[in-house]
Amino acid sequence: GAVVSQHPSRVICKSGTSVKIECRSLDFxxxxxxxxxxxxxxxxxLMATSNEGSKATYEQGVEKDKFLINHASxxxxxxxxxxxxxxxxxxxxxxxxVSQAGQPQHFGDGTRLSIL
Amino acid sequence: xxxxxxxxxxxxxxxxxxxxxxxxxxxSESDYYLFWYKQPPSRQMILVIRQxxxxxxxxxENRFSVNFQKAAKSFSLKISDSQxxxxxxxxxxxxxxxxxxxxxxxxTRLSVIA
Numbered sequence: 001g002a003v004v005s006q007h008p009s010r011v012i013c014k015s016g017t018s019v020k021i022e023c024r025s026l027d028f029x030x031x032x033x034x035x036x037x038x039x040x041x042x043x044x045x046l047m048a049t050s051n052e053g054s055k056a057t058y059e060q061g062v063e064k065d066k067f068l069i070n071h072a073s074x075x076x077x078x079x080x081x082x083x084x085x086x087x088x089x090x091x092x093x094x095x096x097x098v099s100q101a102g103q104p105q106h107f108g109d110g111t112r113l114s115i116l
Numbered sequence: 117x118x119x120x121x122x123x124x125x126x127x128x129x130x131x132x133x134x135x136x137x138x139x140x141x142x143x144s145e146s147d148y149y150l151f152w153y154k155q156p157p158s159r160q161m162i163l164v165i166r167q168x169x170x171x172x173x174x175x176x177e178n179r180f181s182v183n184f185q186k187a188a189k190s191f192s193l194k195i196s197d198s199q200x201x202x203x204x205x206x207x208x209x210x211x212x213x214x215x216x217x218x219x220x221x222x223x224t225r226l227s228v229i230a
Contacts, residue, residue: 032215038159043207043222051215091159101213102149102168107161 003027004096006108014116015086021079021111023094029074030096034105035067038091047092050077084115118143120210122221129198130229136183137193137224139208149211150184150191151218156204164206167191195226203228 003026011019023033032051036044048064050056050071058064066088068080077096081088093110097103119142129135141150152164167175167184174182179199183192195202205225209218 034217041225043220044161046217049215049217093159093161095161095217097215099215101147102166102211104149104151104163104166104211105209105218106163107153109158109160 002106004030004094004106004108006094006111008111009109010112010114012114012116013084016083017115019081019084019113021081021092021094021113023077023079023096023108025075025096025106028096028098030077031074031099032097033071033077034095034097035069035077035079036093036095038093038110044093047079081113084113086115089113089115118145118210118212118219120208120219120221122206122208122224124224125222126225126227128227128229129195129202131198131200133198134194134196135198135226137195137206137208137226139191139193139221141189141191141208141210141219143189143210143212145212147213149213150182151209151211152180152182152191152193153207153209153220154202154204155207155223156201161207165193198228200228200230202226 005024035047048056048058056069071077094108095105150167154162179196205223208221211218
C-alpha cells in the first residue's frame with residue numbers, strides 16, 4: 001500500500017517551454033503533498049507544501065509564479081514549471097502523506113527535467 | 117526549529133559485515149517521529165524504518181535496526197549482514213504529529229564492497 005505515482009519520469013524540452021509534472025496517490029487519500037527539488041549528491045530541498053483545495057505554501061526563495069502547484073483533489077497534485085530555463089534543470093520529487101499522526105511520507109519516483 | 121544532522125557524508129562496509137550510520141536531531145516537540153529513508157542510484161526514496169519517540173523499544177525491520185537514544189537525541193541505523201543492494205544514500209528524517217513536512221539530514225552515502 002501507500003503508492004505514489006509521479007509522471008513523467010523524464011522530460012527533455014527547449015528553453016521557454018512549460019512543463020507539468022503529476023503526482024498521484026494511488027491507494028490512499030493525501031490531504032498534504034510536498035514537492036522537492038534535488039541537486040546531484042545533495043539532500044532533498046523542500047519547495048512547497050500543498051493541501052487539497054487550498055493554495056500551496058512555498059518555501060523561502062522559491063518563486064511561486066515559476067513553480068505553479070495545484071492540489072485539486074485528495075489524490076492529485078501537479079507542479080508546473082513555467083517558461084523553463086536551463087537553470088531549472090533538476091530532479092523533482094513529490095511526496096504524499098495521510099493526515100494520521102506519525103505516518104511517513106511516501107515518495108514518487110521523481111522526474112528528471114532537462115531544459116536545453 | 118527542528119534540525120537533523122548526519123555527520124558522515126560517506127561510509128563503506130564489506131559485504132556481510134555490519135555498519136552503523138549516525139544521526140542526531142534537535143526538536144522542542146514532545147511528540148515526534150523518526151525515519152530512515154534509502155535512496156539507491158535509481159533515486160527512488162524508500163522508507164527503511166520508522167520510530168515513534170514515545171516508544172522506548174528500538175524499531176527493527178529484518179537486517180535494519182535503530183539505536184534510539186532519546187535523551188541524547190540520537191537515532192542511528194544499523195545494517196547487519198550488508199548486501200550489495202544496500203549501497204545507497206541514506207537519509208535520516210524527523211517529523212511531528214502535524215502536517216508539516218519531514219526535516220531531512222544531508223544524507224550518508226553507503227558503499228558496499230564485495
